[in-house]
Amino acid sequence: MILKRKIDLLLAKSNGAQLMWLLGLSVASLAIAIVVAQWVFDDGTIVWQDVVAVFLDPGCFGGAGAHDWFRLILALLSVFLFSALLVSVFTNLFENIREAAQVGERRYALRGHVLILGHCAQLPVMVRALNAQGRTVVVVDEERPEVDANFIFYKAARHSHADLATIGAERAAAIYVMGDADDPAHDTKNLKALAILDDLCRQAPQPVHCYVTLADYATIEVLQYQRKAGATGQLLVDTVNAYEYEAEQLLVGDTSPASGADSATASPAPSEAFLPVLRQGDERRAHIVIIGTGAMAQSVAYTVAHLCHYPNYAEGGRRTRITFIGEGMEAWQQHLVASRPALFALSHHTLVQADGHVVAHAPEGADFLDVEWQFVDAAPSAPMARRLLTPTPHEVLRVVVCQGDERQAINTALHLPRAVYGAAKLAVWLKRPSELVRRANLTGMYGHIEILGQGRGMQADPLFLRRSLRGMRVNFVYHRAYVNPQATDERQAWYAISEADKYSSIICGNALLVRQWCFEGHNHSEADRRAAYEAEHRRWVMSELIMGFRPAATTNKKVFEHADLVPFEELSAEEQGKDAILIDAMPYILYNVEC
Structure with missing residues (x-):
């Protein structure tokens, strides 16, 4: 039973061991045949050259007629070893190699390749962009991703030192540590991968650029609070807030190719930009309504707060207003205020409670921030929320739906007040393209709904x-x-x-x-x-x-x-x-x- 199990294991291997065993068996068989010919048949009627000729070419059987039964055995042994077993071994070997490559168990001595660790929603766009640059792409994950593009797959866990030691990180040109942002351990795994890669690349022959995505604001805060100095080894690291990156691509994303080439027309025209464009003398304010709470809602809000600083604030005190709408909004307001106390101490912010009662806060002392905040504790379908969603002549309205449930988000986006579709721009956060949204855009009923996370900006700069x-x-x-x-x-x-x-x-x-x-x-x-x-x-x-x-x-x-x-x-x-x-x-x- 032990011998049978070892034979089965040998036949299942894909590392060429079968071929070596066949070679050894062939050499041993030939040696035994020569010994028999030299010492058993010592009458000179068959010599070692005859043995080799029959063994290598069974067609040589016959001829002299001496010891035909021995020649027949040699011919049959040759047919068995070189015709039956050899073909079977090579077929099995190639099949095992193919299967090993498919499941990501093969490794290659690559140089200058690009490694992508983890399977994220952005992966197909990234791989296609790298294909367009003629780069060799290796995707490292525990399961083979379904991506319609050219890449090599390595099966490995991005937080395993033993696995990452096999992927040739030190010979790569660039590494993207990605992963699914919805994974509760996303940041933990990515930071562990970063530490492992930093160790592996210490002896790299050239600097290796590494982009690491992080999804939790707490992680981002800790890294920023450390104020750690720059690179000390060969790994050149850039961290990316995964949600803020998606928000940036919606709000200021370019429509030009992602090659990084400079152009005087690289940014979208103001009419194409999602953000309001307000110039000196404009009597309107920007009003960005965010429906929902959570990481993406927070990222959109903070990105808007970073960007929306207009010339007409100095003229008429017109602040950009960021409004959150959703049930349970008081708890969300308390969370944001607690996490950024200095920001909200200097800001105007109000809470509109479910019964319509308004709790307002005005800054003490200097009042110079040009962004204000509003939190509305109501479902987007509630009359109070719908009134706030109705555009007015005194503002430029933008609506971003950031509800976590995709079906609910699409349903919300399709049932806003009719005036929103004609006067405002609208985006909905989805993790994958939506056929329903595409069809909705074709109807003309909803204006144009941009998909946050899958839109034109993401296509333009997928590699950061x-x-x-x-x-x-x-x-x-x-x-x-x-x-x-x-x-x-x-x-x-x-x-x-x-x-x-x-x-x-x-x-x-x-x-x-x-x-x-x-x-x-x-x-x-x-x-x-x-x-x-x-x-x-x-x-x-x-x-x-x-x-x-x-x-x-x-x-x-x-x-x-x-x-x-x-x-x-x-x-x-x-x-x-x-x-x-x-x-x-x-x-x-x-x-x-x-x-």
Whole structure:
């Protein structure tokens, strides 16, 4: 039984062991035949050359006629070994190789390939984009993903050191640590994968770029609070908030190809942008309504707060309003206020309770933030919510449905007040393309419903290249102005800073697109430039508050206190200049055009 089990195991292997065993058996059989011919048949009628000839070619059987029975045995043994067993072994070997490749058990000595760890909704777009660049793509996961594109599959757990040691990470050109954002252990697995990859790439022959997605705001906060210095090994890391990335692609996503090439027409025209475009003299305000709560709703809200800083605030005090609508909204408001106390202490925010009672908060002291918050405790179908969803002449309305249940989200998006479809832009968060939404858009009844997470922005920058490039240039402008005027390497400066500073730079780069749309005349007069500088400062203040800083008399970054969280006019000339250099460098940051 033991011998039978070992034979079965040998036949099932796909590493070529069967071929080696066949070779050994053949050599042994030939050796025995030669011994028999030389020492048993020692009359000289059959010599070792005859044995070899018959063994290698059974067609040589016959001829001399001496010892035909021995020649027959040799011929039959040869047919068995080389015709039957050899064909069977090769067939089995190739079949096992094919099956091993399909299930991801084969490994290849690749160089310059791109590794994608984990199966996320973005994976098909990423693989197709890499295919278009002619890159070799390896997807590493515990199950083979269904992706209609060219890739090599490695079966491995992204949080296993033993598994990752086999994938050739140190020879890769780039690594994307992805995973499903809905996995409760998403961030834990990705951070463990990052630590393993950092160890494996210590001896890499060249730097390896690594993008790591994170889904939990608590994880992002901890990494930012650490203010850890830049790369120390060969692994060059960029972290990406998975939900904020999707929000960015909706709100400021480009319509141009994702190659990262610069172009004077790289950003969408204002009419195509999802965000409102408000210029000087406009008497309307931006009103962004978010239906739902949770990680995506929070990401959309914070991304809007980073971006929507308009010139007409200084003229008429028109703040961007961010409204959350959903049941149980009081608990959601308390969660946000508790997580960002400094932000909400300086902000106007109101809670509209289910019975219509309004609880309002106004900032104590300086009142200079141009974003306000509203929380409405009502289902989107409730009369109170529908009144708030009806556009007015004094605002530019945008609606984003962020309910976790996709069927409920589509149902909500299709049953908003009729005026929304004609006067506002609408997006719904879905994890995969929807045939129902596509058909709804064809009817003309609903205007055009954008799919957050699957829309044009995601198609344009699926590899995080453009957003990182903008952030890199923002940092380089600052680096040359205040750190090293002779610096020439954007990437070297980029990977020397913390993830928090990278995040801040990326936010600034995205906001400059909106600044470009809304401050078209800023290059023509000092007054127009100053308005853009002020808006950039308000953007910076909002970003610092969201990242955990609070106002203080003196700056102490170790305890997250900053003295410059004040109105623009209270800044020193030197600090005002920091906003000015970024606005003045906008052509370079957005399009690599020296200015």
